[in-house]
Amino acid sequence: MNKTQEKALDWLLQQGYKKEDISFKQYKSPNFITRDNKQYEVKRLYGTQIIFYKAQYEELAKNPKTIILVFRDNEAKPFLKFKFEEIKNAPASYKGIEINWVDLKEEIGTIRVSKKTKERLEKFGRMGEDFEKLLNRIMDKIEK
Numbered sequence: 001m002n003k004t005q006e007k008a009l010d011w012l013l014q015q016g017y018k019k020e021d022i023s024f025k026q027y028k029s030p031n032f033i034t035r036d037n038k039q040y041e042v043k044r045l046y047g048t049q050i051i052f053y054k055a056q057y058e059e060l061a062k063n064p065k066t067i068i069l070v071f072r073d074n075e076a077k078p079f080l081k082f083k084f085e086e087i088k089n090a091p092a093s094y095k096g097i098e099i100n101w102v103d104l105k106e107e108i109g110t111i112r113v114s115k116k117t118k119e120r121l122e123k124f125g126r127m128g129e130d131f132e133k134l135l136n137r138i139m140d141k142i143e144k
């Protein structure tokens with residue numbers, strides 16, 4: 001459990017829940033589910049933004065009543081509380097905070113290559129060209 005999740009657990013205990021009434025999931029959304037079936041997703045405020053990853057969005061969209069708890073680093077209580085359904089249309093900001101929707105609209109996959117292959121690819125790259133552009137340029141040449 002990270003520090004922000006620990007704060008959320010402490011806050012839930014202060015709300016009258018007992019530890020045994022709270023289920024915690026480290027790597028799944030929502031993070032906390034209480035015995036009375038309330039669901040909580042915990043977010044840390046990074047400067048002026050919170051971050052949602054695609055997998056989190058997909059899980060929370062199935063549970064739109066999930067309460068999002070936003071914590072600042074130096075505070076024990078949530079800075080902001082709202083239901084996911086209030087942001088399910090993926091706004092860029094909400095109630096004065098920016099929301100970073102990572103990989104939500106773009107289909108991105110990961111390709112793993114050895115260090116040797118990466119070095120070979122870099123030799124074919126042009127100034128400022130990322131690997132996706134490089135690979136597409138090479139494939140375009142092959143297809144001609």
